[in-house]
């Protein structure tokens with residue numbers, strides 16, 4: 184049964200779940216001596232109604248993540264919540280203009296072509312668009328993201344764009360055949376991205392602060408590896424019917 188909001192849960196249940204996610208982040212931080220305030224909890228509201236965004240804002244979360252441009256644009260038009268909107272799903276060049284106009288940050292930038300389109304769109308809009316570079320740090324054949332080997336050239340191109348601001352990197356860990364293998368993939372993927380960031384930040388003299396890594400299934404591993412943004416949907420809103 185759904186409530187009037189179109190969501191399967193009410194705000195109190197959402198708050199309990201968000202508290203639990205925060206506690207998990209806190210535990211992972213305590214184990215390695217990080218401050219929980221260094222890790223932002225991004226509420227992934229894809230496939231959820233606009234009420235999901237209101238819940239996130241009311242709980243005090245900074246931002247929501249959407250994986251499709253059109254869905255995000257429509258939801259944002261229905262929402263009065265004071266949150267930032269981040270695009271976390273694959274972006275095609277022909278939607279770059281819409282993304283630059285309606286999102287506060289794009290996390291899924293994975294090609295020079297897309298950089299060119301976003302920079303031109305941001306220039307026309309008279310804004311600076313914050314971005315993350317999505318890297319396929321787990322070498323997953325099924326995932327989007329630039330190859331690790333191509334990351335330096337992609338970063339160099341991004342840093343040269345007058346209307347883009349590069350905040351850091353994003354990745355998605357590949358699933359394994361077993362839970363143990365999935366965990367190993369996550370550890371390797373997140374460690375690869377962390378190392379890449381540290382190397383490139385030193386080489387290019389750029390802060391590149393953000394490491395967007397970790398979702399419902401692997402957020403503690405990600406926090407242990409240095410994640411600054413965990414993107415969480417299922418643990419907050421429950422299972423999605425479709426993606």
Ligand SMILES: *Cc1c(COP(=O)(O)O)cnc(C)c1O
Pocket residue numbers: 227229250271272355398399400414415416417418
């Ligand atoms: C859907 C999605 C998430 C959230 O996944 P959950 O497992 O539901 O937490 C995170 N990142 C990206 C890029 C997604 O598409």
